[in-house]
Amino acid sequence: MSLSAMSRKMILVAAIALGCAGPGFSPLSAAEKMTPEKLVSLHLDAIGPADVRTGMKSRVFRGEGVWRVFQGGHARLPGTVLEASDGNSISLRFDTDGNPTYYGEHLVYNGKNVRIFQGFPGGRSPLGAYCMTNKALLREGLLGGVTSTAWTLLHLEARGAKLKYAGLRKVEGRPLHRLDYKVRKGGGPETVQLFFEPYTYRHFQTRYSNAAYGRVATTMVTETFSNFQHVDGLTLPARWKIHYNRSVQGGGPGSMVAEWEFAFKTVVHNQPIDPSLYELGTAAR
Template identity: 35%
Template sequence: TQGGRSPLGNFLMSQPIVLKQGLLGGVLSSAWPLFNLERRNAKLSYSGTDKINGQTVHKLKYMPRNAGDLQINLYFNADTFQHVRSQYEYVIAARQGATAEMSASQRDSRYKLVEDFSDFQATGGLTLPHAYKIQLTIETQNKTQTLEWTINFSQFAFNQTIEQELFNAARN
């Protein structure tokens, strides 16, 4: 949005733990916390199995320190153990109205960010998702808004040399 943050930007600003913990992007990011869980000072709790798109998955609750009310769940394919989804949810309680009737008509605001990973292919000795989808759903008093972004990767490059000139700022 012009002059402000996007709804996704607002979500990430209000829940900075998602970026601080390296969760956003899953295994596509070298900051992925499951590469070194001790360093992240977070706990994992097994929550059983679930189904995503007809596929059985293992559900893990990810609990970093200072996460506040944010609920974080990670989902892994039950056969391959590939990370197929991350889900982040939080609720802002409805404000109390001036009267009991006004309070009864108030509704909590719910925020849910879902990252889906699919189309896993071997690349550079790793098996990485080549399809990445982000879906943000915001339910407020007046409306429900769902936004979606999809990225399809065709190529990965690792440990590439970056020319020093790219880091020099041009002066006008």
């Protein structure tokens, strides 16, 4: 199915919802009554009805992407993106069409193991290395948010993660509900923060952060989702940005700021996933 602009009906529904809230309603008053369980429930309803959500066994997104480097080098490489998910399994593939300096990405969790393609001639990309060090991003269905059937909040009981509601926080100039997420088995970032819009309860952003080497270096990875579309009874983002920021104290060697941005053009549900999408090439480990 082709992804087009959000329908007028969805915009009208959102406008009515805001109007019905009345002048006395504010995101702050909503936050005072919020709990982790309630926020997750509202978020899942924002994705779609329960029977539609559970009926989506697999999903394949295809589109275009671009990789940019702002610090620690300079680059801008376009490519194609394919994200396939089936239950708890996920495969994210970004192909730069054989570029000799950066091949792209292939991040895989096949339900048992995390495997990461070596995107550079000498090893993994910063994103690939981060996901290998923090395997919970793939193993627990955090990476990609609701673009994937493996999305962690769809399988919260099985994940066993600890959640804490942290109130409304300003992000990019607007208040968002923050949910702090602690992975169950380790192998994840020091902090994981999920952000949701206060009226629609759509998942807007995830922030991961780690400190290393006596806290001399800090790595922050931020996923941002936008351009939500109505697809097969679900509301899903058609744009996904991954911002990587590794900061070394004093701006020393190793600092890097890079970004992967994906624009999905088509999505297909409930079709068999090609098993080869969960297999890596000879450069993989």
